[in-house]
Every structure is written in structure tokens, then in C-alpha cells.
Amino acid sequence: MNSPIRPPADAALAHGEASALIVRLLPFIGERRLEPGDRLPSERLLAERFGVTRAIVREAIAKLEAMRVVERRPRSGVYLRAESQVGSLDAIVMKADLGLPFDLRESDHLSEFRSILETQAIELACVRRTQEDIDRLDACMSACRERFGRGESIAQPSADFHLAVVAATHNQFLLRAANSCYLATRELREAVFTDPTVCRRSIRDHQKIRDAIVKGSVTLARRAMKDHLHVANHYWRTQFATGEAAAGAASPAKHRRRRGPMTR
Amino acid sequence: MNSPIRPPADAALAHGEASALIVRLLPFIGERRLEPGDRLPSERLLAERFGVTRAIVREAIAKLEAMRVVERRPRSGVYLRAESQVGSLDAIVMKADLGLPFDLRESDHLSEFRSILETQAIELACVRRTQEDIDRLDACMSACRERFGRGESIAQPSADFHLAVVAATHNQFLLRAANSCYLATRELREAVFTDPTVCRRSIRDHQKIRDAIVKGSVTLARRAMKDHLHVANHYWRTQFATGEAAAGAASPAKHRRRRGPMTR
DNA sequence: CGTACCAATCTGGTAATACCAGAAAGCGAC
DNA sequence: GTCGCTTTCTGGTATTACCAGATTGGTACG
The missing domain is CATH 1.10.10.10 (Winged helix-like DNA-binding domain superfamily/Winged helix DNA-binding domain)
Known part of the structure; x- marks a missing residue:
């Protein structure tokens, strides 16, 4: 699996x-x-x-x-x-889940929180990662590349990659907190990760991160993660601003009622 | 009222x-x-x-x-x-809330998570703290000293102090995550913070932390927090071990029913 | 007057029951 | 076999009722 x-x-x-x-x-x-x-x-x-x-x-x-x-x-x-x-953390996450908007301040705080979790997580990941963790990272990388090749959004596999990094710490608390972050931003990430420039950059960064983890180099990994998060948060902030502008009356986050057969 | x-x-x-x-x-x-x-x-x-x-x-x-x-x-x-x-993070917190036990591994991970949050938080707190934040810190310190003077447990005011530090970051996500940590460990903290040695040490450490934040010295503050957390986690781990040993009987504070271990 | 006591009436907590509509499974007709 | 119907699941919702603390109001008593 x-x-x-x-x-x-x-x-x-x-x-x-x-x-x-x-x-x-x-x-x-x-x-x-x-x-x-x-x-x-x-x-x-x-x-x-x-x-x-x-x-x-x-x-x-x-x-x-x-x-x-x-x-x-x-x-x-x-x-x-x-x-x-x-x-609870999820009481905020819920806001997104219910279609209630974040303000810019909250958005920045979320980015900050995420950065804290992940920059610390990657250091632990360098030390604790198992082969299984690495395989999972690679699977996410593959998924990213494949979707990008098909011109699709890489929002989900990209989030999966980040979560896989956190998962490599084998710390449930870190993982759950990080997961909440990605749940909260799911919708907006979809928009960000359709831009080919963003995708290319992300995939490149992820590769660096992955390599650093495999190598077990804490300093390399932290550097790579910090760079990546810095850029990512910038893109994110930009996207948020534009989305905010267009978010006038009706909340756009409402087309969630999917009822498909849900193949599992 | x-x-x-x-x-x-x-x-x-x-x-x-x-x-x-x-x-x-x-x-x-x-x-x-x-x-x-x-x-x-x-x-x-x-x-x-x-x-x-x-x-x-x-x-x-x-x-x-x-x-x-x-x-x-x-x-x-x-x-x-x-x-x-x-x-969610709270799905774990709930375990404590429902009287289900943590295992040692989870306990360590919680300590790690808490340390990550708070060592990063204190750096932000040094920069962002307002007078109101400082007043809150001082109020917690007073509460600690007062309770200690009366020979009571300082578990609650001590937790309040730590949360006040995180609150000084003005980052809701950090605060909520940290709060979850303290909720998860409420019961066991009660036991730890009856030991006068622990209390004295905690109050002293807290004072250092508070002063560093007031001074706005990031390096001092981080040092103080790291030291404090290191010692605190040690006490915590010890207490956990003994509590674990005695956990055959029901949880001391509550008369809640508990079934099998079920830690999956 | 003031106070102690009692009953009506709030509250959430729980139960028992019924109906709806989508989904799935059984099953017969072809 | 496959099509299509019907039965029987599922969760989703509504209705009604009763219990037991808590509150409140008033009343009877001192």
C-alpha cells in the first residue's frame, strides 16, 4: 500500500x-x-x-x-x-469546510503555523524516515508528475507529499495538525496548483526535499523546505488576495455536494 | 454570575x-x-x-x-x-478526555509536539507581545505563586502561563493546537504539579521565560523555553511511567468506566 | 415583614416510533 | 445470461413523550 x-x-x-x-x-x-x-x-x-x-x-x-x-x-x-x-484546531478548519471565508490575517497565521510544523517535521523526518516513508514520498512525486503531464491540478498529490514528509516523523500529533492545515486550504490550493509555473517549481522543490530526506541531511532538508515554503506561501498569499477580491457575495466554496458512487 | x-x-x-x-x-x-x-x-x-x-x-x-x-x-x-x-488532533485529545490511556510512545510524541509549538511560539512572542500579553503572563505567575504558597497544585496556572506565551504570538492556530496539548494531559499534570520541587523549578523557569519575553530577547527566550521544556518533559515522562504502572486501577480523578486497553 | 418550603415550569437527556428516499440486493421474466 | 421490478436494507428526519435536576415563583408559616 x-x-x-x-x-x-x-x-x-x-x-x-x-x-x-x-x-x-x-x-x-x-x-x-x-x-x-x-x-x-x-x-x-x-x-x-x-x-x-x-x-x-x-x-x-x-x-x-x-x-x-x-x-x-x-x-x-x-x-x-x-x-x-x-x-479546537478543527473549529477553524471547519470554517473552510462550511464555506465560511478566512480573512487575510487568519490565512497568514495558517501559513505560519504550517511552516512551523513542517520545518520542524522535516528535521525529524531526516532522522526517522524508513524505506516505506521514502516510497511514499516517491509515490507522491510520481503522482505529481503524472498529473502535471496531463495538465491537471497537482493540489492533492502535492498536499500528499507534504503530509508524507510529516508522516515520516512518525509523530501522530504532528501529522494530524498538518493534515488539518491542508484540509482547511483544500479549495484554494486547487486554484493555485493549476498554474504551470507553480507546479513546475513545486515539483522541483519537492524533489530537492525528497533527496535531502533520503540523504538524511538535516541542514539540506531544512534549507530546501524553508525555501519551498517561502515561495509557496507567497503564491498562496497572492492567490488568496485575488480569490478574496472575487469572493464578493456568494461563497464560491459551495459545490461540494458530490454524490458519486465513491469507488473505494 | x-x-x-x-x-x-x-x-x-x-x-x-x-x-x-x-x-x-x-x-x-x-x-x-x-x-x-x-x-x-x-x-x-x-x-x-x-x-x-x-x-x-x-x-x-x-x-x-x-x-x-x-x-x-x-x-x-x-x-x-x-x-x-x-x-483530528482532538481525536487523540479525546482519548484522555474519555479516560482511555496513552501509551508511552504517544506520550513522547505529544511532548515533542508541544515542544515544537512552544519553542517556535516563544520566538514570535518576543516580537509580537503587547502589554496585555505581558499582563497576562504576570497574572499567571501570580496565580502560580499564590497556589504554591497555599500548597496547592499549580497545574492549571502553569498551563495557563504556557498558553499565555503562545497567545502572545496572536496566532490562533498555534494557540488552539497548544491548548489541545494541555487538555490532553490535564489529569496527569495535576499529579506532577503537586511535587514542591517541580513547582519551584517551574516557577523559576517561568520567571526567566517571562523576563526574556518582556525584554524581547529571542535567543534568551528560546534558551529559557528549551531548558524548561527539557526538564518538564523529563518530569512528565517519569510521572507518566509511574502513573502507567498504577493504571491498573481506575483513573484517580474520575470514576469513569474504562474497558480494555485498545491502543491500536 | 422575612424566611423556609413547596410546586409549577424551565432545562437537557433519553426513549420509542414512524416515514422518506436513495441504494442495493434478490429474483423473476425474458 | 440480462433486463427490470420489488423488497429490503441504509441513513435522514420528524413527532411525541417521559425523566430528572435546576430554577423560579409564590405561598404558608414563623
């Missing part, structure tokens, strides 16, 4: 009324000026207000609770948590 | 049948040898099997879905996702 470790399917939160309710719930919280510690309306009221069942409300709240956006107190109510302090 | 500082209330996932079901569900997945991509039994079967309602099953699955442990495919089934690749 050398293929890049990737889920067969799309992201998770897009289905059903419960997710739709979350999307409507967040602005509702905003316009009500609810602050951390405040209580949300009762489940029954919310159900009535949004025209759904209590079961739907409870499912939505369960998800928000899992992401530490909200806290349930039995027989008392549902309370908003202090977002910045207790929200 | 505005109590000074809200004792973070108990963590999130601990209430009710849905959470209990998650705890029973994970071992169930394990003993059934379900692998990524496999389908879970239908909701109705699970409900019958575990003696709860479908509503409970759905709530539990909603949480697992939010943490990207499983994936729902409408009118098809609930499928296990590739854990290492797609699970």
Missing part, C-alpha cells in the same frame, strides 16, 4: 441538516452578540427558530461540542466557550 | 450516554478488526447492540465525524477513516 495515505472521500461536515444548522447557527450567535460564557437559547427554541427537530439541533450541538466551540451543562443549557482559548 | 475566572468547567466530552457510547465503540471497532474504509454496523444494529437509542448512536457518530474518525455516507453507512491521516 504505497499510495499516498489519503482518505477516499471528501471532508466530513458537509452533509445534512445538522451541518446546515451549524452554518446558520454561527451567524445567529454573532448577531445576537453572544459572548463567551453566554447561554444559547434552549434546544427547543432553536429547533423552532430554525424549523428543524430537536434531534437535528442536538446533533449540531454535539459537533460544536466536539470542537469545543460550545459546552453543554446538563439540565442547564448550552454555553458558548471562550473561542480563542478553548476552540 | 461574572465570577472572576471561570474554572474551565469540566472538559467537553464527558457527559451522557453518547460519550459513554464512544468509549465503548472504539474497543468494539478494535476487536472487530475494522480497518480504515470498513463500514460500521448500521445505526439500528449499533443501537440494539449497545442498548441505546438510535438518537444516541447518531450523536456519538456526529462527534466522531466532527473529529474525522468516521465518515458518514448518506444512505450507505458509517465508515472508518484512515486514522493516522485524517483523524
